[in-house]
Amino acid sequence: LDDQAETVLLGLARGAGATSLQGMAAGADLDGVRLLRPLLDVRRTTTRTACAAEGLDPWDDPHNADPRFARVRVREKVLPVLEAELGPGIAEALARTAAQLREDADAFDEMIDETIEDIVEHAEAGISVSVAALAANPAALRNRIIRHVVASEFHQSLARSQTLEVARLVTDWSGQGPIDLPGCRARRVGGRIEFTAR
CATH class of the missing domain: 3.40.50.620 (HUPs)
Known part of the structure; x- marks a missing residue:
């Protein structure tokens, strides 16, 4: 203890x-x-x-x-x-x-597992997540989904600041370009956030 x-x-x-x-x-x-x-x-x-x-x-x-x-x-x-x-x-x-x-x-992980099946698709050289689905979730769940996607697909951990920058692609979209992350890059393409290997 x-x-x-x-x-x-x-x-x-x-x-x-x-x-x-x-x-x-x-x-x-x-x-x-x-x-x-x-x-x-x-x-x-x-x-x-x-x-x-x-x-x-x-x-x-x-x-x-x-x-x-x-x-x-x-x-x-x-x-x-x-x-x-x-x-x-x-x-x-x-x-x-x-x-x-x-x-x-544990409860969040269970919610993420259930949610991810519906909102994630494989993309060329990576994975993509629905912007609308991420936006519909509370910030805590949205941020966990972002971290989970990067960890499971690219075996990297994101700092909070990196997670929030990716979340801005969902919540504060103003045409910003790709975001370099550990092991991958995130960018908004239409109604999806694409994570691709760097």
């Missing part, structure tokens, strides 16, 4: 968006390997107490004490100040926030 709180706080400080604020998943697939974090809801002190009670000697990664790493500074300096100034329970609140955002993201 402490690691989760640190992850969320670092994501918040970096302005990394809702995906980063979801923190770590209890289970995830990483390069075909299932990664499980069964103790994600357990505080570090509880884990250490349990190890001591069982006579176990836990291994401490030396990087976890090196202040050159932002995560260590958050753990040793920032979270204690937040607890002292705002009251106890900050780590738990950050972990709850991550869980709530993960639930929201």
Whole structure:
């Protein structure tokens, strides 16, 4: 739980968006390997107490004490100040926030999967999305669809500023030219936004 709180706080400080604020998943697939974090809801002190009670000697990664790493500074300096100034329970609140955002993201992902089937078509050297369909969706869903299309088709992540520039092709169209993005280019062609490989 402490690691989760640190992850969320670092994501918040970096302005990394809702995906980063979801923190770590209890289970995830990483390069075909299932990664499980069964103790994600357990505080570090509880884990250490349990190890001591069982006579176990836990291994401490030396990087976890090196202040050159932002995560260590958050753990040793920032979270204690937040607890002292705002009251106890900050780590738990950050972990709850991550869980709530993960639930929201799961719902959005399901909505995106259902929506994309109807609004996306393959285009020459890429993929295209209906402008009218994107415009009909709220900004949060529209932006997620744009990011999803680029990630799934070109295996690239878009920064928020890049996502908003593509969204302007839908919501604030004034004849602007193509937008260079990581791994692809977006442009409006008639009633569609085309994403093509660069």
